[in-house]
Amino acid sequence: MEKIIDENKQGESLVLEQKKDNTKKLFIESYGCAMNFSDSEIVASILSDQGYNTTQHLEDADLVLVNTCSIRDKAEQTIRKRLEKYNAVKKINPGMKVGVLGCMAERLKSKFLEEEKIVDLVVGPDAYKDLPNLLSDVDEGRDAINVILSKEETYGDISPVRLNSNGITAFVSITRGCDNMCTFCVVPFTRGRERSRDPQSIIEEVNDLWNKGYKEVTLLGQNVDSYLWYGGGLKKDFDKATDIQKATAVSFSNLLELCAKAQPKMRIRFSTSNPQDMTLDVVETMAKYDNICNYIHLPVQSGSNRILKEMNRQHTVEEYKALIDNIRRIIPDCGISQDMITGFPTETEADHQDTLSLMDYVKYDFGYMFAYSERPGTLAERKMEDDVPHEIKKRRLAEIVALQQKHSQYRTEQFLGKTVEVLIEKPSKKSDAHWSGRNPQSTVVVFPKENYKVGDFVNVKVTDCTSATLIGEAVGYSKNN
Ligand code: SAH
Ligand code: F3S
Secondary structure (H helix, E strand, O other): OOHHHOOHHHHHHHHHHHHHHHOOEEEEEOOOHHHHHHHHHHHHHHOOOOOOEEEOOOHHOOOEEEEEEOOOOHHHHHHHHHHHHHHHHHHHHHOOEEEEEEHHHHHHHHHHHHOOOOOOOEOOOOOHHHHHHHHHHHOOOOEEOOOOOOOOOOOOOOOOOOOOOOOOEEEEEEEEEOOOOOOOHHHHHHHOOOOOHHHHHHHHHHHHHHOOOOOOOEEEEHHHHEEEEEOEEEEEHHHHOOOOHHHEEEEHHHHHHHHHHOOOOOEEEEEEOOOOOOHHHHHHHHHHOOOOOOEOOOOOOOOHHHHHHOOOOOOOOHHHHHHHHHHHHHOOOEEEEEEEOOOOOOOOHHHHHHHHHHHHHHHOOOEEEEOOOOOOOHHHHHOOOOOOOOHHHHHHHHHHHHHHHHHHHHHHHHOOOEEEEEEEEEEEEOOOOEEEEOOOOOOOOEEEOOOOOOOEEEEEEEEEOOEEEEEEEEEEEEEOO
């Protein structure tokens, strides 16, 4: 017996050490876009190598990390409130460390440490691999901050720890940063220049997810259509690539095809598309592969050419409409959603009417609508006056929200009597006797559970609807099950 222990001494002590370290608890929460949620899974993976296990209970945490959003002022206010809550918990648990990650960390940098006494570390979106070092700095009582933006970092070598997962749908990040410089948007400042991730590592992640039972992936980027892999490096440096690199470059439509072929039964989604960068070969690839969902999130922001120009969106309303027409020609049943901003500087009533009329033209399935919020450092903030009064922004917002609701109702009604394929994701929020999932167009569908289970692909006959949800009955497994 003793001999065995002796022989295994090294192994034994390693196990013990790991056990000791594994008692550290990480509470991590995310605000903002899907990319933040995806990044938190990368952070959890980096920290699990440091012996941190995630906890759902703030009070138990040794380390609290909040992945923050700067897109609108309100998003930042929400996070400031959250910090107050952490502060209250820290009074009971003084050993608890608090770190701020993501866009607000990048935007405010060391100001955070000055403004919010409770914050121990500040880490920007490209610096998560430095977290182990930063945590040692905290332990040694030093200011811990890294907000350096990278030209290469894509975290392609990190296998994310899936957080709050239903085990069925997952995000896979494919690009980081954005080069578009829309004048209202803080993202290019907080997330840096655009770079793409090695397609090989993307496919490996998709395969791995399939092997673990996942049935749907969403390829993520601020601007997925400009995905371009030529061996690494910034998108803007592609011109300097060698002839071989150029000849073997992988575009977004190539990548979609690679993913669709790698796992023919995995549902593939992507977000977000930018009208100026979306090419028809992407739409054609979608049409070619059954497992790429017929849904495009295609933010436009405004229906006025003058405002689009002021926003530095590189397309006109006419070009956008032509793109919509082409999408509908190639994929007649494609779901399309929008992002809109009301009250951008100088927006007149006539510009607003143009937005309403573009919405009437497209009749989006759904959308995400916002009142303009001036962001420090953006071109709009530096060059334009935030001159549309708050009440007018809000009134215009209410008008586009109401119109969108009408269009959403119109779109959901088109499904009445039809049979749609649903991937079951979770129990319905409103009724425990019903499942909830989405059809390929990304509209939520609920139906009685019967003997089906989460992860099944089911054909559902739609019998009723609201503007946001299709209601129906399962008529059997779909051919993809
Ligand atoms: N391409 C990104 C866009 C991120 S921002 C993506 O992956 O979705 C998401 C949306 O927030 C934008 O499309 C825009 O409608 C809105 N938005 C961005 N900056 C804003 C601002 N300053 N005020 C109000 N809304 C804003
Ligand atoms: Fe922002 Fe425009 Fe990029 S909205 S994320 S700068 S495409």
